[in-house]
Amino acid sequence: MDLNEAAVFVKVVQAGGFSAAARQLQLPVSTISTRVARLERRLGVTLLQRTTRRLNLTEAGQAYFDHAALGLGYMLEAEAAIDASRQEPQGRLRITAPADLGDSLLAGLIQQVQTQYPAIAMELVLTERYVDLVAEGIDAAIRTGELRDSSLVAKPLGTACWALFASQHYLDQAPPLLTPQDLNQHHCLQFSPMGRDTWTFRQGDDSITIPLKNVTMANSIGIVRHMTLNGQGVALLPTYFCKPGLITGELKRILPAWQAQQDAVHLVYPRQRFMPPKLRAFIDIAQRELGAWFSHEQDAFPIK
Structure with missing residues (x-):
């Protein structure tokens, strides 16, 4: 099947003749005539009845035109939609993230x-499970x-x-908390995916593991x-998640010289030859906005 033949035939009918179609397509009249004749030979029917004054569609020609014009219209619309999508970021963008990443962080990014x-x-798809981006139609x-x-x-x-x-x-109202060992005298609040029995802290090359005695656990970081x-206890939380409370003074960072677990944060997406503008736009914004949240400077909060 040669779609060029069908396209030329449709244009001849729409333009009302071979010469008009040739002018619109910027092709020789002979080329237009040859392509229509070749289409008729391939189909084994006469599509156009030519006279010196006018051009008439046969019954078969009318049926072929009705379907071909509709199909070519859809193809032109499809190409126009693709062309528009290359120019302006638009369409549905599906993003997945860990459920514990933080409401204010993600809401701000979407905004x-x-x-x-x-x-x-x-x-936005929030989940703790590993998501296959390609299989589940996720953009990023x-x-x-660890990746x-x-x-x-x-x-x-x-x-x-x-x-x-x-x-x-x-x-x-709690006992002094000046060293990691003082946690033995405090009620500890634990996000259970981080572990159930101990907290490990590091200060330079030194590390210490503190058993959790008086502890309440939950699998929701929120x-x-x-x-x-x-005011129910001391918690081990990600610093980015506590930023709003630190700014308002509702939360205080304890033992700032000691840090616990550190996790690299990445934005990942499938390799593709042509990146949609919507994904490129999201990547640019995410790198700027999330980079500010996860920079090392955000972690240097003193006790107030």
Whole structure:
């Protein structure tokens, strides 16, 4: 099948003749006539009845035109849509991230994307499981820790550092907390995926592991932070997750010289020859916005 023949035939009918079609397509009249004749031979029917004055469609020609014109119209619309998508970021963008990454962080990121590119429809998939981006139709993922799939493109965003936090209300009525060993006298709030029995801290080349005695555990980091804000104990939390509370003074960083686990944070997406503008726009914004959250400077919060 030669689609050029069908396209020329449709143009001849729409233009009302071979000469008019030739002018519109900027082709010789002989080329137009040859392609229509070749189409008729391939189909084994007469599509056009030619006279010196006018051009008439046969019954078969009318049926072929109706279907061919519709199909070519859809193809032109498809190419126009692709061309538009190359120019302006638009369409649905599906992003996945860990459920514990933080509401304010992700909400702010989505707001930035949709403010700058209102034609992008964002869909955020929060989950703790590993997501196969290609199989599940996900455009990009924010991932912490060691990367498992080397076939993905990975853009480093920074480091998620875990540290101790408590509310001023809790600190006012609790025993002094000057060294990691003092945690034995405090109620500890633990995000259970981080472990259930101990906390390990590092200061330069030194490290210490503290057994958890009086502890409350939850598998939701949001619940752990709320309990911390409520003055229910000392929690090990990521510094980026506590940034709003630190700014308002609701949370205090404890033992700032000691740090716990550190996780690399990456933005990953499948390799592709032609990157959609919507994904390029998201990557640029995510690198800027999330890079600020996960930079080392964000982790240097003193006790207030």
